[in-house]
Amino acid sequence: MNDRRNTPRVGQVKEITSLSNPIVKDIRALSQKKNRDESGTFLAEGLKLVIDAFEQGWTIHTLIYAKAARGKQAVEEVAAKTVARGGLVLEVSEKVLTAITRRDNPQAVIAVFEQQLKPLSGIRPREGETWVALDRVRDPGNLGTIIRTADAAGASGIILIGETVDPFSMEAVRATMGSVFSMPVTRTSVADFLAWKKRAGASVIGTHLKGSVDYRTIDYKARPTVILMGNEQAGLPDELAEGCDRLARIPQAGRADSLNLAVATGVMLFEARRHLLSFAETGA
Numbered sequence: 001m002n003d004r005r006n007t008p009r010v011g012q013v014k015e016i017t018s019l020s021n022p023i024v025k026d027i028r029a030l031s032q033k034k035n036r037d038e039s040g041t042f043l044a045e046g047l048k049l050v051i052d053a054f055e056q057g058w059t060i061h062t063l064i065y066a067k068a069a070r071g072k073q074a075v076e077e078v079a080a081k082t083v084a085r086g087g088l089v090l091e092v093s094e095k096v097l098t099a100i101t102r103r104d105n106p107q108a109v110i111a112v113f114e115q116q117l118k119p120l121s122g123i124r125p126r127e128g129e130t131w132v133a134l135d136r137v138r139d140p141g142n143l144g145t146i147i148r149t150a151d152a153a154g155a156s157g158i159i160l161i162g163e164t165v166d167p168f169s170m171e172a173v174r175a176t177m178g179s180v181f182s183m184p185v186t187r188t189s190v191a192d193f194l195a196w197k198k199r200a201g202a203s204v205i206g207t208h209l210k211g212s213v214d215y216r217t218i219d220y221k222a223r224p225t226v227i228l229m230g231n232e233q234a235g236l237p238d239e240l241a242e243g244c245d246r247l248a249r250i251p252q253a254g255r256a257d258s259l260n261l262a263v264a265t266g267v268m269l270f271e272a273r274r275h276l277l278s279f280a281e282t283g284a
């Protein structure tokens with residue numbers, strides 16, 4: 001049975017079935033970066049993801065759910081919370097949901113959230129922390145997968161360097177599987193990253209196909225660590241490679257030239273985690 005307090009009152013939910021509705025048009029426009037930048041918002045799909053985002057204090061602008069989801073307790077609860085926090089709730093047809101998400105079989109619940117980026121100046125890596133820095137990452141699937149993997153590996157956040165893909169694009173957000181709400185993300189330039197590195201007291205471990213150090217031999221617990229990954233096509237530019245404390249290589253077998261960026265990041269992060277955990281267990 002639904003608790004009445006968890007049910008938004010009639011009039012607080014707008015029913016929309018037309019694709020030409022201006023609110024729907026604005027939400028659909030969020031598929032373009034320029035509109036996301038202008039509004040400072042982005043779209044995320046899935047009930048669980050929306051509930052997680054609420055729990056982590058993200059600001060919701062608009063909750064959109066399928067007509068078929070009306071009356072479901074969990075949906076009514078997030079709708080009531082959205083209204084209580086001043087957000088808008090839309091009940092829409094399947095056609096509208098499909099148009100917004102640009103997918104057949106869309107999720108029954110999607111939401112528009114306010115973007116959050118952390119300023120680099122506020123990041124002070126602490127003992128035992130590992131951060132990931134990405135040079136000009138281009139593929140939204142790679143970026144989302146890296147955010148998700150960093151979350152799973154216990155990393156502290158992501159530093160985006162230079163012209164990178166938008167972490168709030170629908171494809172990147174999808175690939176994070178919700179970790180976009182728990183991983184701090186910051187954006188910076190090469191010059192600002194190198195200046196920050198000097199005062200942050202962290203060890204920057206660059207990864208490079210010509211790295212001189214086997215990634216398994218590095219002491220990841222000596223200082224807070226930033227693992228720096230190169231661009232998908234070009235790898236790390238000299239300016240960044242020269243600013244690293246170590247350049248690590250993941251030895252490969254077979255004929256592949258290199259690992260996929262997200263896979264290489266996962267290998268590095270879980271190696272750092274293994275070192276940090278064994279340190280915590282043995283105190284050695």
Ligand code: SAM
Nearest residue numbers: 207208229230233235236249250258259261264
């Ligand atoms: N053609 C690029 C190059 O020459 O560096 C390949 C880039 S690779 C697809 C993307 C990034 O993943 C690299 O810049 C590096 O950070 C990391 N990476 C991939 N394989 C690696 C390996 N075996 N050792 C160290 N880093 C690796």
